[in-house]
Amino acid sequence: MVSSPDVTVVIPTLNRPVLVTRAVRSALDQTFRNLEVVVVVDGPDEATHEALAALGDDRLRVQEQPERGGAPAARNAGVRAARGEFVAFLDDDDEWLPGKLQAQVDLARSGKVETPIVITKLFVRTPRTEFVLPRRLPDPGEPLSEWLTVRKGPFHGDGFIQTSTIMAPTALLTEVPFKEDLRRLQEMDWSLRALSRDGVDLLIVDEPLVVWYADENRPRISDDAPIRASLAWLRGVRPLVTRRAYAALAMTQVSSMAAQSHSPKVFGKLLYESVRYGRPGVRDVVTFAQIWLVPTRVRRVVRDRLIARRGGH
Numbered sequence: 001m002v003s004s005p006d007v008t009v010v011i012p013t014l015n016r017p018v019l020v021t022r023a024v025r026s027a028l029d030q031t032f033r034n035l036e037v038v039v040v041v042d043g044p045d046e047a048t049h050e051a052l053a054a055l056g057d058d059r060l061r062v063q064e065q066p067e068r069g070g071a072p073a074a075r076n077a078g079v080r081a082a083r084g085e086f087v088a089f090l091d092d093d094d095e096w097l098p099g100k101l102q103a104q105v106d107l108a109r110s111g112k113v114e115t116p117i118v119i120t121k122l123f124v125r126t127p128r129t130e131f132v133l134p135r136r137l138p139d140p141g142e143p144l145s146e147w148l149t150v151r152k153g154p155f156h157g158d159g160f161i162q163t164s165t166i167m168a169p170t171a172l173l174t175e176v177p178f179k180e181d182l183r184r185l186q187e188m189d190w191s192l193r194a195l196s197r198d199g200v201d202l203l204i205v206d207e208p209l210v211v212w213y214a215d216e217n218r219p220r221i222s223d224d225a226p227i228r229a230s231l232a233w234l235r236g237v238r239p240l241v242t243r244r245a246y247a248a249l250a251m252t253q254v255s256s257m258a259a260q261s262h263s264p265k266v267f268g269k270l271l272y273e274s275v276r277y278g279r280p281g282v283r284d285v286v287t288f289a290q291i292w293l294v295p296t297r298v299r300r301v302v303r304d305r306l307i308a309r310r311g312g313h
Contacts, residue, residue: 002059005036006085007101008170010078012071013092014042017051026095028057032102035059038081040074043067072178072186075163079173088167093213096164100209104167107203114199115172117191119165122210132208134160144195144202145241148188149248151283161187164210172200182233184257188249189233192240227258227266231273238277247278251288259292267292 009027013020020039027037037057041048041064052062063081065074071091079087086108088101104118124131135158138147147159163186176194178186194200234254238246250273258266271288274280280288 002034002036002083005034005059005083006105007032007035007167008078008082008084008087009035009037009090009101010075010082010087011037011039011090011092012042012074012078013039013045013048014068015045015048016092017045017048020048020092021051021055023090023092023095024052024055024060026097027090028055028059029098030096030101031098032105035101036061036083038063038078040065040078040081042069042071042074069180070183072182073180076177076180079170079177082170084170086167087170087173089163091164091212094164095211095213097209097211100205101167103205103207103209107205108167110203113201113203115169115197115201116203117166117168117172117194117200118203118205119161119167120205120210121208122160122162122165122212123208124212124214126214133162134158134204137204137206138202143242143245145192145245146248148191149241149245149253150281151248151252151287161191162210162212163187164212166191168194172197182229184230185233185253188253189237192237196240227261227263230254230257231266231269234273243277243279244281245278247274247280247284250274250278251280251284252291255288255291 011020011023011027024037024039027035037060039052039060039062041062043065045064049062052060061081063077065077075089086105088104090096100120104120108116108118121132121134124133138144138159148161149159152158166187172194176190176197178190182189195202231254234250237249241249250270255270258270274284
């Protein structure tokens with residue numbers, strides 16, 4: 001056991017012993033060695049305990065939640081158990097390349113930001129292709145809320161934050177925990193709230209060092225996304241984003257979940273929110289219509305074929 005690790009890796013999981021073992025190995029195999037790995041099992045799960053015990057690494061701790069609470073609650077529990085100066089999150093179905101943590105720690109300690117949130121680029125692997133996100137770094141003076149939300153292409157924006165890329169000071173994560181009643185948009189919500197605090201800024205390692213397996217058929221412990229909760233979340237973050245970003249959030253991210261309802265009422269609410277409180281662009285309107293009119297699987301297949309044709313860019 002590492003008595004004073006620099007980084008605590010927090011991995012929430014439930015009933016996926018093979019996947020979480022792969023994730024844990026990718027954390028323990030980092031070139032940065034002064035770390036601990038805390039796996040938070042989201043409820044009783046004997047198979048996962050047995051699989052992780054077989055790894056035999058004293059830097060690994062397993063903590064079981066008394067009952068299921070979802071990925072945000074499991075992450076918060078991992079933060080409370082952390083002994084490191086920084087916490088890095090890793091979803092149980094993703095993995096890291098060996099130099100990921102070293103690059104992040106070096107950037108965090110470069111002195112560029114008082115309280116740094118450090119992310120990396122990542123490889124997105126779908127059943128049909130692979131591509132890299134985010135597409136670009138923020139431009140000088142560009143609001144981060146717009147970098148994260150505004151789309152330049154038909155399928156996703158240039159900016160992107162995914163949980164398995166995030167490393168942040170443990171003190172910041174203690175002060176700004178994940179919302180435990182939010183089942184989707186967790187990275188977006190936490191990032192917007194954390195970045196609104198004085199002295200906090202985003203640093204980005206300009207290299208893909210995470211592999212995100214975007215398996216569209218695999219259930220996740222954060223898949224449930226009630227429409228009413230998503231609309232309430234959207235309205236709650238309005239003070240944290242620009243009008244341009246607000247419209248993009250409503251017409252893209254929230255619509256991507258809400259369109260599954262096929263509800264004209266929800267369609268109208270999101271359109272009203274976008275126009276009344278946001279400043280939608282032509283691309284937002286086109287994407288909004290596409291999301292509501294074209295089935296999700298068809299959009300994903302078309303997206304992956306276009307990306308594959310462009311060589312993963």
